[in-house]
Amino acid sequence: xxxxxxxxxxxxxxxxxxxxxxxxxxxxxxxxxxxxxxxxxxxxxxxxxxxxxxxxxxxxxxxxxxxxxxxxxxxxxxxxxxxxxxxxxxxxxxxxxxxxxxxxxxxxxxxxxxxxxxxxxxxxxxxxxxxxxxxxxxxxxxxxxxxxxxxxxxxxxxxxxxxxxxxxxxxxxxxxxxxxxxxxxxxxxxxxxxxxxxxxxxxxxxxxxxxxxxxxxxxxxxxxxxxxxxxxxxxxxxxxxxxxxxxxxxxxxxxxxxxxxxxxxxxxxxxxxxxxxxxxxxxxxxxxxxxxxxxxxxxxxxxxxxxxxxxxxxxxxxxxxxxxxxxxxxxxxxxxxxxxxxxxxxxxxxxxxxxxxxxxxxxxxxxxxxxxxxxxxxxxxxxxxxxxxxxxxxxxxxxxxxxxxxxxxxxxxxxxxxxxxxxxxxxxxxxxxxxxxxxxxxxxxxxxxxxxxxxxxxxxxxxxxxxxxxxxxxxxxxxxxxxxxxx
Amino acid sequence: xxxxxxxxxxxxxxxxxxxxxxxxxxxxxxxxxxxxxxxxxxxxxxxxxxxxxxxxxxxxxxxxxxxxxxxxxxxxxxxxxxxxxxxxxxxxxxxxxxxxxxxxxxxxxxxxxxxxxxxxxxxxxxxxxxxxxxxxxxxxxxxxxxxxxxxxxxxxxxxxxxxxxxxxxxxxxxxxxxxxxxxxxxxxxxxxxxxxxxxxxxxxxxxxxxxxxxxxxxxxxxxxxxxxxxxxxxxxxxxxxxxxxxxxxxxxxxxxxxxxxxxxxxxxxxxxxxxxxxxxxxxxxxxxxxxxxxxxxxxxxxxxxxxxxxxxxxxxxxxxxxxxxxxxxxxxxxxxxxxxxxxxxxxxxxxxxxxxxxxxxxxxxxxxxxxxxxxxxxxxxxxxxxxxxxxxxxxxxxxxxxxxxxxxxxxxxxxxxxxxxxxxxxxxxxxxxxxxxxxxxxxxxxxxxxxxxxxxxxxxxxxxxxxxxxxxxxxxxxxxxxxxxxxxxxx
Numbered sequence: 001x002x003x004x005x006x007x008x009x010x011x012x013x014x015x016x017x018x019x020x021x022x023x024x025x026x027x028x029x030x031x032x033x034x035x036x037x038x039x040x041x042x043x044x045x046x047x048x049x050x051x052x053x054x055x056x057x058x059x060x061x062x063x064x065x066x067x068x069x070x071x072x073x074x075x076x077x078x079x080x081x082x083x084x085x086x087x088x089x090x091x092x093x094x095x096x097x098x099x100x101x102x103x104x105x106x107x108x109x110x111x112x113x114x115x116x117x118x119x120x121x122x123x124x125x126x127x128x129x130x131x132x133x134x135x136x137x138x139x140x141x142x143x144x145x146x147x148x149x150x151x152x153x154x155x156x157x158x159x160x161x162x163x164x165x166x167x168x169x170x171x172x173x174x175x176x177x178x179x180x181x182x183x184x185x186x187x188x189x190x191x192x193x194x195x196x197x198x199x200x201x202x203x204x205x206x207x208x209x210x211x212x213x214x215x216x217x218x219x220x221x222x223x224x225x226x227x228x229x230x231x232x233x234x235x236x237x238x239x240x241x242x243x244x245x246x247x248x249x250x251x252x253x254x255x256x257x258x259x260x261x262x263x264x265x266x267x268x269x270x271x272x273x274x275x276x277x278x279x280x281x282x283x284x285x286x287x288x289x290x291x292x293x294x295x296x297x298x299x300x301x302x303x304x305x306x307x308x309x310x311x312x313x314x315x316x317x318x319x320x321x322x323x324x325x326x327x328x329x330x331x332x333x334x335x336x337x338x339x340x341x342x343x344x345x346x347x348x349x350x351x352x353x354x355x356x357x358x359x360x361x362x363x364x365x366x367x368x369x370x371x372x373x374x375x376x377x378x379x380x381x382x383x384x385x386x387x388x389x390x391x392x393x394x395x396x397x398x399x400x401x402x403x404x405x406x407x408x409x410x411x412x413x414x415x416x417x418x419x420x421x422x423x424x425x426x427x428x429x430x431x432x433x434x435x436x437x438x439x440x441x442x443x444x445x446x447x448x449x450x451x452x453x454x455x456x457x458x459x460x461x462x463x464x465x466x467x468x469x470x471x472x473x474x475x476x477x478x479x480x481x482x483x484x485x486x487x
Numbered sequence: 488x489x490x491x492x493x494x495x496x497x498x499x500x501x502x503x504x505x506x507x508x509x510x511x512x513x514x515x516x517x518x519x520x521x522x523x524x525x526x527x528x529x530x531x532x533x534x535x536x537x538x539x540x541x542x543x544x545x546x547x548x549x550x551x552x553x554x555x556x557x558x559x560x561x562x563x564x565x566x567x568x569x570x571x572x573x574x575x576x577x578x579x580x581x582x583x584x585x586x587x588x589x590x591x592x593x594x595x596x597x598x599x600x601x602x603x604x605x606x607x608x609x610x611x612x613x614x615x616x617x618x619x620x621x622x623x624x625x626x627x628x629x630x631x632x633x634x635x636x637x638x639x640x641x642x643x644x645x646x647x648x649x650x651x652x653x654x655x656x657x658x659x660x661x662x663x664x665x666x667x668x669x670x671x672x673x674x675x676x677x678x679x680x681x682x683x684x685x686x687x688x689x690x691x692x693x694x695x696x697x698x699x700x701x702x703x704x705x706x707x708x709x710x711x712x713x714x715x716x717x718x719x720x721x722x723x724x725x726x727x728x729x730x731x732x733x734x735x736x737x738x739x740x741x742x743x744x745x746x747x748x749x750x751x752x753x754x755x756x757x758x759x760x761x762x763x764x765x766x767x768x769x770x771x772x773x774x775x776x777x778x779x780x781x782x783x784x785x786x787x788x789x790x791x792x793x794x795x796x797x798x799x800x801x802x803x804x805x806x807x808x809x810x811x812x813x814x815x816x817x818x819x820x821x822x823x824x825x826x827x828x829x830x831x832x833x834x835x836x837x838x839x840x841x842x843x844x845x846x847x848x849x850x851x852x853x854x855x856x857x858x859x860x861x862x863x864x865x866x867x868x869x870x871x872x873x874x875x876x877x878x879x880x881x882x883x884x885x886x887x888x889x890x891x892x893x894x895x896x897x898x899x900x901x902x903x904x905x906x907x908x909x910x911x912x913x914x915x916x917x918x919x920x921x922x923x924x925x926x927x928x929x930x931x932x933x934x935x936x937x938x939x940x941x942x943x944x945x946x947x948x949x950x951x952x953x954x955x956x957x958x959x960x961x962x963x964x965x966x967x968x969x970x971x972x973x974x975x976x977x978x
Contacts, residue, residue, distance in 0.1 A: 074951065
């Protein structure tokens with residue numbers, strides 16, 4: 001069917017970009033400045049969702065801006081895969097924006113203007129990437145995202161912040177200025193274009209199998225935001241950032257941009273047929289399975305709550321890639337909807353970690369005994385998020401894991417079914433003790449009465465917990481989009 | 488022959504220099520120099536507006552007999568490749584004047600005269616269609632550049648100027664021998680187009696190729712004849728560095744494009760592997776050297792060696808993408824590295840130190856300065872969305888097509904580029920405020936902004952919409968490629 005031409009993809013990006021500008025201009029008027037982000041987030045979500053009916057009907061929304069190089073245009077195209085990513089990001093920006101205000105005000109953080117401006121720009125980059133119609137456009141937004149999140153990561157500007165943010169940038173820039181750059185140049189050489197094509201751009205041309213294999217792995221490791229081992233070490237290092245930033249990195253924008261790029265390459269640059277023909281599907285599946293299990297083991301050993309969550313993210317991201325490379329339609333659907341499922345649940349968990357820190361100043365799980373009685377809403381939401389991470393019905397995580405499990409059976413790869421089961425057990429092993437200790441542990445010493453819920457943080461985290469459950473009960477929107485990608 | 492626009496472009500700065508001689512006050516000298524260079528830029532823009540991008544033929548040609556007995560003529564003309572560099576020269580010209588506004592305190596008049604004469608000669612090199620005229624411009628450039636470094640340079644200026652002079656002179660002598668050989672083998676004419684049409688035997692081509700290679704390699708500079716560059720850059724005043732990096736380094740690459748490739752096509756193809764290897768060596772070695780620097784100016788100087796390696800790699804990939812990327816990268820390097828030298832100069836004027844160890848946390852003291860520094864740093868490391876990325880992608884694409892090994896080496900250079908440039912930015916702009924630098928330093932003022940902004944525009948313009956720039960060179964590059972490969976397949 002013919003694509004619809006509309007300015008809305010650009011508008012969605014522009015809303016966030018203008019919001020960043022407005023934040024900078026309103027530097028001295030704190031209340032007005034803080035109002036900008038939630039308002040822009042709602043506007044962006046509305047614009048994104050307004051395109052959903054078109055996309056669900058199997059059409060795309062296109063906007064071709066201009067030619068960059070022969071075969072490469074600056075073009076937006078909203079399709080089902082981009083819609084999944086954009087819906088998740090713009091929806092979660094609304095809650096994250098409100099939560100950030102609560103967090104930043106409570107801790108009286110410095111450089112709030114820079115913080116909110118970078119935050120808004122990172123959303124512009126994420127949605128721009130989601131709507132990019134070719135690798136060139138996508139990579140521009142990908143790099144913008146790396147850059148604007150860098151000041152967010154070094155936000156505290158202390159020794160720890162500089163070290164962690166340095167690692168963050170070294171990994172992301174190092175990967176994109178080496179293997180990713182090579183992959184782009186080689187793809188442009190082989191295909192004469194960098195467009196996303198249904199069925200795969202490279203599937204249309206003749207190229208030697210070894211060369212294609214090299215290009216494929218260059219992409220897989222070049223998009224370091226996807227955190228496939230060994231390109232994962234930046235993620236725990238970036239934990240030095242303020243908690244709303246961690247939520248942004250883990251749920252809303254950064255890592256999702258990484259896996260989104262990997263899925264784009266698998267579906268629309270190589271095409272599932274070519275990935276299968278080269279025998280790369282199973283190879284990648286083993287690689288990411290290793291990541292899934294190793295990262296879970298790392299998570300088990302971490303006492304710092306945010307570090308545990310970080311390794312959990314490394315593990316969960318590889319679920320998404322695993323779904324894609326199993327190459328069975330059901331598994332692919334599972335991988336795609338796990339983008340949303342993981343986002344809703346992981347943002348809940350990070351919000352909870354931030355809420356605990358703001359209320360009590362505690363970071364380590366071993367210090368959180370009995371805190372559930374002080375922060376019942378927070379820890380309740382944490383429990384819901386944990387269940388979704390483990391994949392317990394009726395949460396969002398259950399739906400995606402169900403599809404993943406079914407998909408690995410359909411693909412005839414029972415080994416990966418076992419990986420899924422083992423990792424679910426590991427998930428339970430590192431998440432459930434947190435809730436258990438919080439509710440049933442005894443406090444070492446009576447905590448002061450100031451340890452109580454902060455409404456501006458509690459409301460967003462309860463909202464995302466509800467989202468995690470609702471997606472489990474009503475997964476149809478994301479399922480329909482995912483089926484649109486696979487079809 | 489119509490209106491002599493090119494003569495006007497070339498001689499406007501020279502005429503301006505003559506006017507400066509009679510002026511007395513330093514301020515009048517500064518404003519006049521600025522006026523002349525802006526006028527020259529306006530003429531260049533008029534030239535680009537009237538430029539026909541659909542043909543590879545020379546345009547705006549002028550021919551007057553000069554020494555008919557020897558076949559020497561005063562002939563000017565430009566094709567797409569020279570048009571781009573005429574524009575770049577004029578674009579950087581007035582920025583050099585702005586960069587010297589307060590930095591040059593003594594002998595202002597003499598400095599501005601040198602600057603304007605230099606600009607006239609550089610424009611002459613890009614416009615000349617007569618080999619003798621070309622050589623006159625080419626050699627004459629040495630004098631004002633020698634003065635700019637040797638008189639207004641830093642403490643080691645005499646040594647640096649002398650080294651610069653010796654290296655380029657040695658190269659030029661070989662070039663002169665080449666020119667004479669070409670004259671006698673090519674029908675006793677200095678007409679560049681006529682010489683290009685000649686079919687020289689391979690033996691002659693090979694000898695000439697190496698004579699030209701040494702001459703041009705010194706200018707580019709290619710490893711191992713690069714050692715004059717860091718000395719010259721470190722000692723030169725800011726405007727001198729901008730001219731050196733922005734335009735002079737392009738002369739060598741321009742020589743390859745104007746002489747080696749079209750006149751010696753078989754030798755160019757035959758020795759292309761050697762050239763690719765030398766380019767890869769320059770990319771990696773230059774990058775490693777840049778990584779080891781503490782002096783800001785040396786870092787940018789060594790990064791130039793690496794970046795010019797990308798240019799020669801693109802050129803000697805001898806395919807469309809490589810050539811277009813290489814030429815675009817010449818323009819980009821002029822804009823970006825010119826800007827980086829400007830930025831080093833701006834901060835040096837304030838702190839009188841170039842050692843990165845003395846810096847840190849500049850973001851707090853000078854937010855506008857550091858924001859634009861970030862833009863040019865990212866441009867220099869070829870971040871997607873900036874000018875250099877378009878060129879780099881084309882060069883790599885062409886490089887990989889020519890040789891996987893050379894392409895891989897270039898990727899290593901790109902990675903090194905990210906390492907030393909981001910490292911530089913982190914040390915200067917971020918981190919805890921350093922004690923070594925006296926605060927508070929002043930952020931950029933309006934005059935400095937006027938020099939920065941146009942360059943920033945080109946970073947993003949070429950990065951997102953390079954079509955007009957590629958459009959200028961496209962026909963000429965295709966013609967050049969046809970010349971190289973037609974004679975090759977004609978064997």
